[in-house]
Amino acid sequence: MLAIQAAHWALALVPVLILLVLFVWFDAFKLMSFREIILLLALGGVAGIAVYPISGRLIDALPIGFSNYSRFLAPWIEEAFKAASIILLFGFNRIGYKLDAVISGFAIGAGFSVVENIIYLTIYPDYGASTWLVRGLGTAVMHGTTLAIFAAIAHELAERETREAAGDFDFSPWWFVPGFFLAVAIHMVFNQFPDRPLLAMLGAAMFAPIAIVAIFSFGTAEAQSWLVAERAEHKAQLETLRAGKWPDSTYGKKIATLSERLGADATTRIRRYWELQAYLVGEAEETLLEEAAGDAEYDPAEIRAAFAELDELRGTLGAGTYAELKRLLPFSRNDYWEVDELRQRLRSDAARGKNI
Structure with missing residues (x-):
């Protein structure tokens, strides 16, 4: 029975x-x-x-x-x-x-x-x-x-x-x-x-x-089509920011205006925040493409350091400036989702002792 x-x-x-x-x-x-x-x-x-x-x-x-x-x-x-x-x-x-x-x-x-x-x-x-x-x-x-x-x-x-x-x-x-x-x-x-x-x-x-x-x-x-196109876009964005310039876009102009209003120290922090976010989005997209092709490889130490600095900058910018900056940044909800997936992958791999 x-x-x-x-x-x-x-x-x-x-x-x-x-x-x-x-x-x-x-x-x-x-x-x-x-x-x-x-x-x-x-x-x-x-x-x-x-x-x-x-x-x-x-x-x-x-x-x-x-x-x-x-x-x-x-x-x-x-x-x-x-x-x-x-x-x-x-x-x-x-x-x-x-x-x-x-x-x-x-x-x-x-x-x-x-x-x-x-x-x-x-x-x-x-x-x-x-x-x-x-x-x-x-x-x-x-x-x-x-x-x-x-x-x-x-x-x-x-x-x-x-x-x-x-x-x-x-x-x-x-x-x-x-x-x-x-x-x-x-x-x-x-x-x-x-x-x-x-x-x-x-x-x-x-x-x-x-x-x-x-x-x-x-x-x-x-x-895959989205990832290829957006990875190229974010890579170009990152290169521009690392060169000390603002991307030539509506969002770049608005953030430049915000930075000028807040002063030189804030400008440095804002540029660095955008640079780190662009880097992490690009890494997330690269990792997803590599996963689809076989096995994703990345530098966990560098990515952890980027996440840590990003979190620190969020605090030093202040709640008001951070809220305004996030509203102006060109990253989509899909980009933020990709970064969250990268963060979860990092934790999961660390728990399994992979890429540590």
């Missing part, structure tokens, strides 16, 4: 987690750490717990409900709860590239489905293996796929803002509307086959890898 129950739990919970591991492995840039994946799964789990009192109790049968609620209303509610986590990640600038968005979406959807299936496994322990196979390879994969597609579409619509200067960033809820409607539509189609659950399962199991691998392919090429 215990062996049968264990098999049911494995059928319901394992397939979507295996797919998640495969998608993380396919990521050329290795953007996700184990800790980040666990946190994303937990976010999805929280959404699954939160939605159950509203949606789960009204599901009339497994593996797919037969009522109009299950077929037409539940997808709206469940996708909204899952989408809230992705919107939160966008708001806190925790999503950089489309690959990052897809993996984050699938991981949150996987966490949602795992918690949902644990609840149902507990409530309906006597259901057969076919039920849990449909739940694990069909419903769970569908939950991950719809949120991955939602996140990819939101990323596409947000690109213009996230790649412009962070000081000009304007968060828009409209980025999330088209992807939400598509996620609901896919979810709703899946729920239209209550009398043929195996067909729904096969549809989800076939559609998910094709859709996500296609987005992965596009996202990888897109990210």
Whole structure:
């Protein structure tokens, strides 16, 4: 009996987690750490717990409900709860590239489905293996796929803002509307086959890898193109600053004006802060490109020293000057995300004793 129950739990919970591991492995840039994946799964789990009192109790049968609620209303509610986590990640600038968005979406959807299936496994322990196979390879994969597609579409619509200067960033809820409607539509189609659950399962199991691998392919090429172009731009910016000049741009002119107003000492600190930030952004981009090509190599001591000096300069500039400078700097939210990824990579490599 215990062996049968264990098999049911494995059928319901394992397939979507295996797919998640495969998608993380396919990521050329290795953007996700184990800790980040666990946190994303937990976010999805929280959404699954939160939605159950509203949606789960009204599901009339497994593996797919037969009522109009299950077929037409539940997808709206469940996708909204899952989408809230992705919107939160966008708001806190925790999503950089489309690959990052897809993996984050699938991981949150996987966490949602795992918690949902644990609840149902507990409530309906006597259901057969076919039920849990449909739940694990069909419903769970569908939950991950719809949120991955939602996140990819939101990323596409947000690109213009996230790649412009962070000081000009304007968060828009409209980025999330088209992807939400598509996620609901896919979810709703899946729920239209209550009398043929195996067909729904096969549809989800076939559609998910094709859709996500296609987005992965596009996202990888897109990210590499951006990295090459932006690395050259930041390298030129760094060379200009190291030559004692201000970059010939609107941002350079505004920062030069700010520096003149604050005096010679402040000018030195401002120029050095911009120089260090440009260096770290360039190093982050170089490291990501090297990771995609094989194995990233960098000088950890030099990068740690740059981070330390940057943090020190932030304090010596003063809160007011720093806030104004950051608003004027030409770095995008995507650039800052890349630098944060570099900082995390440095910590992770140090913990593993690599590049120390």
